[in-house]
Amino acid sequence: MAVKYTAEQRAAIEKQNADILVSAAAGSGKTAVLTERILSRLAAGTANIDDFLCLTFTEAAAAEMREKIYNSIAEYTESNPDDTFMHEQLKRLRKSNISTIDSFIGSVVKQNCHLIDADPNYRIITEGEVLRLQFDTLDELFKAKYAEKNKAFFFADRTVLSAHRRQAA
Numbered sequence: 560m561a562v563k564y565t566a567e568q569r570a571a572i573e574k575q576n577a578d579i580l581v582s583a584a585a586g587s588g589k590t591a592v593l594t595e596r597i598l599s600r601l602a603a604g605t606a607n608i609d610d611f612l613c614l615t616f617t618e619a620a621a622a623e624m625r626e627k628i629y630n631s632i633a634e635y636t637e638s639n640p641d642d643t644f645m646h647e648q649l650k651r652l653r654k655s656n657i658s659t660i661d662s663f664i665g666s667v668v669k670q671n672c673h674l675i676d677a678d679p680n681y682r683i684i685t686e687g688e689v690l691r692l693q694f695d696t697l698d699e700l701f702k703a704k705y706a707e708k709n710k711a712f713f714f715a716d717r718t719v720l721s722a723h724r725r726q727a728a
């Protein structure tokens with residue numbers, strides 16, 4: 560059943576050629592408004608779904624937004640079965656940029672690895688790996704400094720190292 564949007568929601572859906580910031584309470588219809596805003600642009604034929612960049616904070620929110628956009632385009636095509644442009648949008652949804660901020664930034668870095676001389680097969684390390692890396696680096700540094708009998712390190716507080724060891728365990 561079609562939602563009857565409030566006047567404020569309508570304004571956020573229809574406003575064009577301006578930056579818009581929508582701040583509203585949880586569950587008040589932000590995603591619904593954004594979905595409707597995208598649908599109205601698609602229905603007008605002025606943009607393809609993969610022209611949009613939709614970023615969220617969590618994977619769950621990205622999946623929810625993708626699903627809502629899919630459902631809204633699918634519902635539209637059911638009422639307008641001859642609209643080939645909108646059928647095309649359903650196919651394009653697969654390659655659209657609806658994701659978390661980190662996943663989008665990651666894809667930009669991967670596509671431009673050659674510009675920053677980075678390995679395109681890089682991955683983000685896990686929290687456990689971060690701790691291990693910190694511990695190993697500190698361990699190596701202390702060992703090297705003890706070996707060269709560096710006084711500053713010889714008397715360094717060992718609790719730093721043992722705290723790290725506890726965290727990494």
Ligand SMILES: Nc1ncnc2c1ncn2[C@@H]1O[C@H](COP(=O)(O)OP(=O)(O)OP(=O)(O)O)[C@@H](O)[C@H]1O
Binds near residue numbers: 586
């Ligand atoms: N004007 C309206 N009339 C009736 N239902 C509405 C209206 N606006 C939104 N809704 C419904 O309210 C529910 C919550 O909307 P939505 O998920 O878009 O909110 P949200 O602000 O994005 O929530 P969250 O803060 O959890 O992300 C949805 O089922 C949506 O269809």
Ligand SMILES: [Mg+2]
Binds near residue numbers: 589
């Ligand atoms: Mg939402």
